[in-house]
Amino acid sequence: MPTREGILARCGIMPSVATELEIVLRSAVDDAEAMAADGSTGLTVLDAGCGRSSALQSFKPQIARFVGIDIHEPAPGSVPYLDEFAVVDVCADAGAFPPATFDVVLSSFTVEHFARPAAAFANMARWLRPGGSLVITTVNRRHPFVAAYLGFPSGLRHRLQRAVKATAADAHPIVGICNDPKALHSALEAAGFVDVKVEPIGHLARAWGRTWPTFFVGLIGDLLSRGTPSRRSTLLVRGRVPIADRRQA
Numbered sequence: 001m002p003t004r005e006g007i008l009a010r011c012g013i014m015p016s017v018a019t020e021l022e023i024v025l026r027s028a029v030d031d032a033e034a035m036a037a038d039g040s041t042g043l044t045v046l047d048a049g050c051g052r053s054s055a056l057q058s059f060k061p062q063i064a065r066f067v068g069i070d071i072h073e074p075a076p077g078s079v080p081y082l083d084e085f086a087v088v089d090v091c092a093d094a095g096a097f098p099p100a101t102f103d104v105v106l107s108s109f110t111v112e113h114f115a116r117p118a119a120a121f122a123n124m125a126r127w128l129r130p131g132g133s134l135v136i137t138t139v140n141r142r143h144p145f146v147a148a149y150l151g152f153p154s155g156l157r158h159r160l161q162r163a164v165k166a167t168a169a170d171a172h173p174i175v176g177i178c179n180d181p182k183a184l185h186s187a188l189e190a191a192g193f194v195d196v197k198v199e200p201i202g203h204l205a206r207a208w209g210r211t212w213p214t215f216f217v218g219l220i221g222d223l224l225s226r227g228t229p230s231r232r233s234t235l236l237v238r239g240r241v242p243i244a245d246r247r248q249a
């Protein structure tokens with residue numbers, strides 16, 4: 001019996017978002033360490049919309065303070081890698097942290113849920129130190145399946161989400177206000193980020209791989225957009241706060 005990853009490899013749906021995210025986070029963490037010329041040991045990082053898993057976990061040895069925020073409190077003991085957790089709405093709670101608190105902020109599969117993405121990006125830019133990096137993964141509404149999904153009535157969207165997600169608890173309402181490569185690029189620049197890079201990656205089969213039927217629907221979606229990168233389902237994004245950003249001085 002072939003594995004899902006084996007089928008994806010044979011169909012050329014590579015690399016995975018997880019692999020690429022790890023590479024981008026590695027670069028953000030390395031850059032932050034290189035900038036820490038004050039002899040400080042370890043980085044201060046934030047997972048904004050942390051849920052119950054964080055790709056920053058792999059970098060724990062380089063992290064001195066690992067903060068998670070979310071609008072939902074995690075179950076006790078479910079996020080043991082965090083040093084701190086706070087209930088914070090990224091779109092609303094600008095005062096949750098002092099300016100220039102973090103070296104790296106990750107916000108993974110969250111932007112599609114944000115009611116006020118511009119405010120969220122401005123908050124994360126404010127919370128980052130000069131030179132610090134924001135790394136985002138989110139869905140791309142230029143993919144026809146994502147666009148169709150976002151066009152459904154909200155009740156139907158929620159039922160579909162529960163069918164394809166690993167657990168019902170992972171099915172958060174999706175609004176998709178700032179979810180295409182151009183909109184995201186512009187919104188991040190408007191929030192003050194520089195060196196913004198948006199990389200689209202095919203991710204539907206992996207995201208919907210809970211059952212074989214939903215995996216194959218996702219695979220068709222990934223194959224449809226394989227030759228048109230700007231239409232691939234998922235966006236991996238990095239932006240930096242400029243080093244000479246005087247807002248944080």
Ligand SMILES: C[S@@+](CC[C@H](N)C(=O)[O-])C[C@H]1O[C@@H](n2cnc3c(N)ncnc32)[C@H](O)[C@@H]1O
Nearest residue numbers: 049050051070071072089090091108109110113
């Ligand atoms: C699809 S889950 C992703 C969780 C985790 N980042 C991951 O990659 O597995 C989206 C998370 O974003 C959180 N979220 C949605 N809107 C938010 C907001 N405005 N502020 C903070 N967290 C938010 C949800 O509660 C949920 O935990």
